[in-house]
Amino acid sequence: xxxxxxxxxxxxxxxxxxxxxxxxxxxxxxxxxxxxxxxxxxxxxxxxxxxxxxxxxxxxxxxxxxxxxxxxxxxxxxxxxxxxxxxxxxxxxxxxxxxxxxxxxxxxxxxxxxxxxxxxxxxxxxxxxxxxxxxxxxxxxxxxxxxxxxxxxxxxxxxxxxxxxxxxxxxxxxxxxxxxxxxxxxxxxxxxxxxxxxxxxxxxxxxxxxxxxxxxxxxxxxxxxxxxxxxxxxxxxx
Amino acid sequence: xxxxxxxxxxxxxxxxxxxxxxxxxxxxxxxxxxxxxxxxxxxxxxxxxxxxxxxxxxxxxxxxxxxxxxxxxxxxxxxxxxxxxxxxxxxxxxxxxxxxxxxxxxxxxxxxxxxxxxxxxxxxxxxxxxxxxxxxxxxxxxxxxxxxxxxxxxxxxxxxxxxxxxxxxxxxxxxxxxxxxxxxxxxxxxxxxxxxxxxxxxxxxxxxxxxxxxxxxxxxxxxxxxxxxxxxx
Numbered sequence: 001x002x003x004x005x006x007x008x009x010x011x012x013x014x015x016x017x018x019x020x021x022x023x024x025x026x027x028x029x030x031x032x033x034x035x036x037x038x039x040x041x042x043x044x045x046x047x048x049x050x051x052x053x054x055x056x057x058x059x060x061x062x063x064x065x066x067x068x069x070x071x072x073x074x075x076x077x078x079x080x081x082x083x084x085x086x087x088x089x090x091x092x093x094x095x096x097x098x099x100x101x102x103x104x105x106x107x108x109x110x111x112x113x114x115x116x117x118x119x120x121x122x123x124x125x126x127x128x129x130x131x132x133x134x135x136x137x138x139x140x141x142x143x144x145x146x147x148x149x150x151x152x153x154x155x156x157x158x159x160x161x162x163x164x165x166x167x168x169x170x171x172x173x174x175x176x177x178x179x180x181x182x183x184x185x186x187x188x189x190x191x192x193x194x195x196x197x198x199x200x201x202x203x204x205x206x207x208x209x210x211x212x213x214x215x216x217x218x219x220x221x222x223x224x225x226x227x228x229x230x231x232x233x234x235x236x237x238x
Numbered sequence: 239x240x241x242x243x244x245x246x247x248x249x250x251x252x253x254x255x256x257x258x259x260x261x262x263x264x265x266x267x268x269x270x271x272x273x274x275x276x277x278x279x280x281x282x283x284x285x286x287x288x289x290x291x292x293x294x295x296x297x298x299x300x301x302x303x304x305x306x307x308x309x310x311x312x313x314x315x316x317x318x319x320x321x322x323x324x325x326x327x328x329x330x331x332x333x334x335x336x337x338x339x340x341x342x343x344x345x346x347x348x349x350x351x352x353x354x355x356x357x358x359x360x361x362x363x364x365x366x367x368x369x370x371x372x373x374x375x376x377x378x379x380x381x382x383x384x385x386x387x388x389x390x391x392x393x394x395x396x397x398x399x400x401x402x403x404x405x406x407x408x409x410x411x412x413x414x415x416x417x418x419x420x421x422x423x424x425x426x427x428x429x430x431x432x433x434x435x436x437x438x439x440x441x442x443x444x445x446x447x448x449x450x451x452x453x454x455x456x457x458x459x460x461x462x463x464x465x466x467x468x469x470x471x
Contacts (some may be wrong), residue, residue, distance in 0.1 A: 083290060083302060084463035088439060088448040088455055111433055111460040116302055167365060209447060226434065
């Protein structure tokens, strides 16, 4: 069909779009930062550069992959995703995101996501991943978005005390609160599943992936208190 | 066009030249004619990295199936397209879509053109009104709360024959759902050159996972990625 209209759309002068404020832009950049593990970082970065020079693939050849040590593989997975992702939106910066606790975490790798080989590594080396991330977070006092996603993937619920103590250092990274809620949701923790927060963030049929709670001290304390109680109720290892 | 307070697609006035746009999504039959005429080999056939879906996967999770490509969009094990020649072609990448367009003597719509055509003169979030309560009349979408259980409640779990649902006021079908339509253009001036954009949502898109079914939102995917829910425009 022919669309013969040259000027079919409209604007309302009183609804002009506001550029996100500096604080929002800065917080969005902060949210999207990944943590780069130190284990063989230089070697792994060079291998990744080699892959990226080849436009056709995002995957490290198996021979090179197998030559990496366990820790180097961890670094590779944490800084590079081999497969593709598809998103309905490019996840724009939400106005005043620094004042929100979101239901979902941002994408660490844009249009890429972890491949089956990478997820298999996560499953096979769960305890190693917990140990390496714990060491790395303890050193940097930072939980990059790649670590947060990995903690979700491996269901790293034993890391809850570390996550809370990291959050409490400066109360800045509200995605840690998001991560705590995702862990409670994924582990079907009843007090959370029956809460108003869960309903607003995850259970409403109209809920979109951009659902959020407004940040305030009461919300913050409630999430931390619930996550702590959830953690304390977990079976402890021998 | 756009939406109030949408940071990447804000409400604004745009001017475009007149353009033609196909009333339906590109079908398997059309793509087969292209391949027969040119011998074209798609990215998924070369790289064996198509991404497919089956119920049970978590939100936004897709499985790599090395056997999947446009003739077997869910992998060889789940059958081919012989009985689906009037369904939209899938498992083709943005690069494949450009090759098809070049052969067919057409081009992808720009992001603005797609939205103008999709709105068909409407000023609401959807071309049929402000709420999505009627969307099942107009689009093949996912009606489940998540993707853990199969959903065929509208008659189709995956793609539907093009034009199976009601069109918009300008006679365009499957504006929402069925498969994403690739569009040309960038959202941000400095975005990665590997990024492509698509509009309209797909059979996979649900109320919970896809706000506005891409009537306002702008999908993004790697130019070489081959998903079983995307097609040329």
